[in-house]
Ligand SMILES: Nc1ncnc2c1ncn2[C@@H]1O[C@H](COP(=O)(O)OP(=O)(O)OP(=O)(O)O)[C@@H](O)[C@H]1O
C-alpha cells in the first residue's frame with residue numbers, strides 16, 4: 264500500500280524531538296523529499312521508531328541525528344531493464360559506529376554488540392528488516408561520513424500522481440534552499456507518546 268514517507272518522517276520528528284532534546288541531543292529533518300513508497304501500513308513508523316531509538320542510545324549530549332529523505336534517482340535513458348526505483352530514508356548518527364561485520368550481524372535476532380548499554384533485547388533491527396522486506400524493500404547499515412551509523416531504508420517508490428515516471432532527481436530541494444542542509448525541528452505540540460521506545 265502506498266504510504267507518504269514525508270508525512271511519516273515529519274510526524275516521527277515531532278514525536279521524537281522532545282525525547283532527543285531531553286537528552287541534550289538534536290533530531291534534524293533533511294530538506295529533501297522521499298515521496299510515496301510501498302509499505303505495510305504502520306511499518307515505516309515502526310522502522311523509524313527502532314532506528315531512532317538505536318541512534319539516540321549512542322548519541323552523546325550535543326550530538327545531532329539526521330533523518331534524511333531521498334527520492335529515487337531518475338532512470339538512465341536507454342537502460343534496457345528498468346530497475347526498481349527506491350525511495351530512501353536515512354537515520355544518521357554521530358555515535359561510535361560499528362565494524363563491517365557488526366553491521367551485518369546486527370540484523371540477527373538477539374545480537375547485541377559486545378559492551379552495548381543495557382536496555383535492549385537485540386530484536387529491533389531484525390524486526391526492521393522484516394517490515395521493510397514485507398513491503399518489497401530492505402534496510403542496510405552503512406558507515407556515516409562522520410563515523411557513526413547511516414541506517415538506510417529503501418522502499419519501492421510509487422510515482423507521484425499524474426506523474427510521468429520517477430520523481431525528480433536528488434538535489435531539487437537543495438537547489439531551492441542552496442544554503443540549507445537541514446531544517447530545524449518544527450515547533451512541538453504536546454501530544455501523547457505514540458508507543459515509541461526511547
Ligand atoms: N546506531 C547504532 N550505532 C551503534 N551500534 C548500533 C546502532 N544500532 C544498533 N547497534 C548495535 O546493534 C545491536 C542490535 O540492535 P537492535 O536494534 O537489533 O537491538 P537493541 O537496540 O539492542 O534492542 P531492541 O531494539 O530490541 O530494544 C545493538 O545492541 C547495538 O549493539
Ligand SMILES: [Mg+2]
Pocket residue numbers: 313316317383386387388
Ligand atoms: Mg534497537
